[in-house]
Structure formats: C-alpha cells, structure tokens
C-alpha cells in the first residue's frame with residue numbers, strides 16, 4: 356500500500372487526467388472513505404486504493420464488479436476496495452447515510468432513471484463537509500458537434516432535450532448546477548474537460564498528447580466561455 360502523498364497513477368486518458376488533477380487537493384487531505392457510484396471496473400477505485408484510500412464501488416453490472424475485484428486483487432489492494440451491486444437511484448438500500456468523505460459519480464447521471472433522485476442520493480451518502488465529484492456529458496458540446504457535422508435536425512433535437520436514439524443523457528450546465536443545489540450541495544468549483552481535444556481533426560489526434568495542447572486545455576478548462584463548450588463538465592461540490 357502506498358501513501359496518500361504518492362503521485363497519482365498513470366490514468367491513461369486526458370479526460371481522467373483532468374479529473375484527477377481537480378481532485379488532487381482533496382485526496383491529499385488524508386485517507387478518505389470514497390464512494391464511487393457507477394465506478395464500473397475500477398478505473399478510479401483501484402488507483403485510489405493504491406494511494407491509501409478505502410473505496411466502495413456501487414454499480415449495477417455484475418461483470419464490471421467482477422473485473423473490479425480482479426483488478427483490485429492484481430494491484431494488491433483487494434482489502435481496500437469493496438464492490439456492491441446497486442443502483443445510483445437507490446443508493447440508500449446499499450450505502451449508509453453520511454458514510455463517505457468523497458463521493459465520485461463520473462459519467463453515471465447520464466444513465467440513471469432519474470437524475471434528481473440520484474443527485475439527492477449522492478448528497479445523502481456524503482458526510483457534512485464532504486465532497487461530491489460529478490462528471491457528466493455537456494449538452495452544448497454534443498449540439499455543436501452535430502451542427503458542425505451537418506446534422507442540424509439532431510442538433511436542434513438535442514438542444515431541446517429530445518432523445519437522440521442513445522441512452523445517453525446530456526446536461527445543460529445551468530440545469531446541472533440547479534440540480535446539485537436542489538440536492539443540498541454547493542458547487543465549489545467547476546471546469547470543462549476536453550475543450551479542444553475533441554475538436555481536433557482526426558489526423559491531428561496525436562497532437563492531443565502534445566504538451567502544448569495539454570497546456571491549452573488546462574487553461575481553457577477554467578475559463579468561460581471556453582469551459583462551457585467542453586465535451587464534459589466536472590463539478591466539485593460540497594455538502
């Protein structure tokens with residue numbers, strides 16, 4: 356087991372890297388009880404456990420939980436990672452109220468039955484003064500992507516919140532803020548994730564890895580209007 360001051364592990368994608376960077380000050384604040392709702396196969400849970408935190412992953416997928424257990428075992432942190440089969444809409448059935456210092460909910464509100472219910476459940480699970488990390492797909496980016504691809508009808512439908520044939524809900528930033536506040540959380544900071552990376556022409560995708568693009572992303576992520584158009588929106592909220 357490594358200490359909480361260890362460097363974050365290599366988390367692969369620039370999306371994950373941006374979220375890790377935002378979480379870093381919280382993670383450095385001692386061993387935490389982390390609840391990862393919809394944590395899947397442990398892309399966050401296992402590295403968090405390697406840093407000394409204890410992590411409970413709630414996910415409805417038995418396959419994901421089985422892979423999570425194997426990954427935790429292989430990483431030598433099986434004792435610090437608990438997988439629980441459950442649903443983000445009904446967290447109270449499997450998680451005690453106020454039992455987490457930090458709740459992660461990354462790319463899950465897009466899939467739950469009822470985001471308002473799920474957000475309230477997240478808020479219930481975190482202790483007073485604790486943190487909730489929310490990552491969701493940004494509606495504005497999806498609308499623009501369709502518009503520049505010539506799919507204007509789809510762009511308009513998405514803008515008006517109509518289903519686009521996927522199970523994938525997107526979020527208007529103002530409505531997301533309202534949702535969080537309604538759940539009893541305050542938004543302490545928010546940023547855009549992948550402001551320009553997904554706009555790069557295919558031939559230049561490798562450029563995403565360049566230091567210059569990463570530096571530009573880091574700056575734009577913090578600033579409106581650029582962050583308002585990012586592919587994903589990351590909110591750090593406090594109860």
Ligand SMILES: C[S@@+](CC[C@H](N)C(=O)[O-])C[C@H]1O[C@@H](n2cnc3c(N)ncnc32)[C@H](O)[C@@H]1O
Pocket residue numbers: 392393394395396398413414415416419441442443444460461462463466467468
């Ligand atoms: C796109 S993956 C995200 C996984 C992980 N949070 C991450 O950021 O890499 C969506 C995850 O949400 C889970 N999921 C789907 N519906 C859910 C629900 N109603 N409650 C909780 N998790 C759900 C899926 O099983 C899957 O593991």
